Amino acid sequence: MSKVNNILLAGVGGQGILLASEVISEVMLMAGLDVKKNEIHGMSQRGGSVVSHVRYGEKVYSSIIPEGEVDILFSFEVLETCRYLPLLRKNGRVVVNDWKIAPPSVALGKQAYPDNLIESIRLQFPATTVVSGLDLALEAGNSKAVNTVLLGALSNILDFDRELWLTALRKMIPERLLEVNLKAFDFGCQVK
Amino acid sequence: MKKVLLSGNEAIARGSYEAGALVACAYPGTPSTEILENIIQYKEIDASWAPNEKVALEVGIGACFGGARALVTMKHVGVNVAADPLFTLSYTGVRGGLVLVTADDPELHSSQNEQDNRNFAKFAKVPMLEPADSQEALEYTKLAFEISEQFDTPVFLRTTTRISHSKSAVILGERPTDIPEPKLARDPAKLVMLPGNARKRHQIVEQRTLDLEKWSCQQAFNxxxxxxxxxxxxxxxxxxxxxxxxxxxxxxxxxxxxxxxxxxxxxxxxxxxxxxxxxxxxxxxxxxxxxxxxxxxxxxxxxxxxxxxxxxxxxxxxxGKNIPEEDTSADLPQRPPNMCPGCPHRGVFMELSRAKAYVTGDIGCYTLGFMPPLSAMDTCICMGASIGNATGISKVLSDEEQRKVVAVIGDSTFLHTGINGLMDMVYNQSTATVIILDNRITAMTGRQENPTSGFTLNKLEAPRVDIEQLCKAVGVKHVKVIDPYNIALTRKTIREEMARPETSVIITTRPCILVPRDNLERRTPLFVDHDKCTGCKACLRLGCPAITWDEENKKSNIDKIICTGCKVCQQTCGFDAFQECGDNS
Structure with a gap:
């Protein structure tokens, strides 16, 4: 594997994106690969648009994904997916949570949340997996397990042992929340 | 040889541990904050938050003069605050090694300017190392301590946001076992910077820079x-x-x-x-x-x-290659940061906006009071500037306009450098009003303890600075303490104190909604009774992320997953439409 693989996580501050990128990076490290991840803390996290870059391969230099070289856009919110679509490669893949969170201008009634975004994403990138993350997380028993559901769905399209994912989750998630999260991960794995 | 993933900040903390550092001191600031937050896992290091960067560096200098290795960390603009001791420390040099981390923020991800602190190295004549990933962050931290002692100089370690917050694989080392015991040693010719001594030290500094330059040409880090x-x-x-x-x-x-x-x-x-x-x-x-x-x-x-x-x-x-960029077209609504649901600052800014106050602002979460729909911030310069700015602008305005001037500052920023401005305000008899938003935490950087929070960096209990008594002690006659969740009282107090032709301080006390320790009481979320909601949009003036406009029904809605039940919105509603969620809702 000489090529560097690039996953861009996108969503809204508070959705658990940083933990998700942590888990992915841990899986890559355990698989014996070089890995770098990058994100911004501080002001941009206060409910704003958030991205996290994860890159892995034999040797990774830049922790920022070169523009236009995203292999997988792994997105926690519909609108945020569209914001970062131009950074995807031509034949790139999308994993998108079907959750819609109103940005301030929409919440204030000044702008509409655009319609038919998922259809438009599919049209541009046929390799798109849509996940009902919040529904599945609630079914697993905790609305905050959305990120773990999504990780399950992501794990389907990456070629790494399931055991690595489970080990990473066990390492990153507090004991008392582990059971719900492992269940949520399995729900995600079942999304096709 | 086990590899672990560390951020640049975690690696600097680890590097300090492996260098045998005994003291670490800082004021929080993005992107540097996590260094000290991570260093507390190494119990051998005495780590603490200082009220500002100048004090942090002075504490570090003291420790190094005692013979210990000391780490001091800050964001780029923090070095401006710490510049006074820094420039003279360059002359005295060190006893134990002293490393000063400057975490710069190109692109201004979370800062008020984009200054390049490499210029400080040249200006203060202090050597500067710059790591390119987490492994180097660890190694250069150790190296910086060695250079500090070898060349008798403080050493800068410069990171940028993409180094501080990127994670990459790191191989760990061990802490030395032969750390020298710190003890007093007098050396006034080196440490007392009166002109006679400092003139001689300046000569030494110039030679030191030449020596470092020559030495650096032979080193593997280049x-x-x-x-x-x-x-x-x-x-x-x-x-x-x-x-x-x-x-x-x-x-x-x-x-x-x-x-x-x-x-x-x-x-x-x-x-x-x-x-x-x-x-x-x-x-x-x-x-x-x-x-x-x-x-x-x-x-x-x-x-x-x-x-x-x-x-x-x-x-x-x-x-000249064309590169794709994220979609910034107008039909994709922007998502700027916002104050959290239940943030105690929100109602204060709504009332400042309604009172048409001219708000001199400051650095913290509350700088987001600038964003619409609150739109209640008119200036923001640097930590502590709000109060001096209010004094100055009041000096040049008519009596009528003076009454509009309100400085807004958080608890941590007030103690950082705001208190000096307040002393000036009292001493020189300014008529402006100061609002201290006391949420008992340094919130924006990720909820760090400070002298008003009652806890130390290590989460141990500590004496609390009483802000009210402090304001009174510097001579403010009119100090009002209010609950910012009480909107009627907030409105009345703001208007009264704005009208008062004397210095006055309003302290709004409510803990940050994100600090579980201070928010023990679990509140019931609210919902909007659509039979009562007239669609007047008064609640939307709060800009609370939990409240959204329902275009179809022309009514407001509340997202009960994120509503914290602060009931501020309830007080903006003239139609009693905001109700607590019961079992059926």
């Missing part, structure tokens, strides 16, 4: 990557990674110590190439020095001084 021997690149820090990405065949001189530059090494390297680039973020810091050596380079004529570099931006600048 490395040359051989490529196709056609194009040469001089670079450092995170830019090195982008160069390797974009110009894989170039010969690269990667500079580990960016001040003083290894001039002979640069001269020897540059002689090999017709095309020589200097690739660096922000100022042409290396470029100008290389140009001054008479060497022709391509640099800031192609790459912007503003913003951070990325692989794509380098390709665009050097080769």
């Amino acid at each position: 490395q040359i990557d051989k490529g196709a021997e056609e194009v040469g690149v001089i670079t450092s820090g995170v830019s090195y990674q982008y160069v390797k990405e974009v110009l894989p065949d170039a010969d690269v001189l990667k500079i580990g110590m960016v001040y003083p530059l290894p001039k002979q090494l640069i001269r020897d390297f540059a002689a090999n190439y017709k095309t020589l680039y200097v690739i660096e973020e922000l100022d042409p810091f290396i470029e100008e020095q290389v140009l001054a050596m008479g060497i022709k380079v391509i640099g800031k004529d192609k790459l912007s001084i503003c913003g951070e570099l990325t692989p794509g931006r380098i390709q665009q600048g050097l080769f």
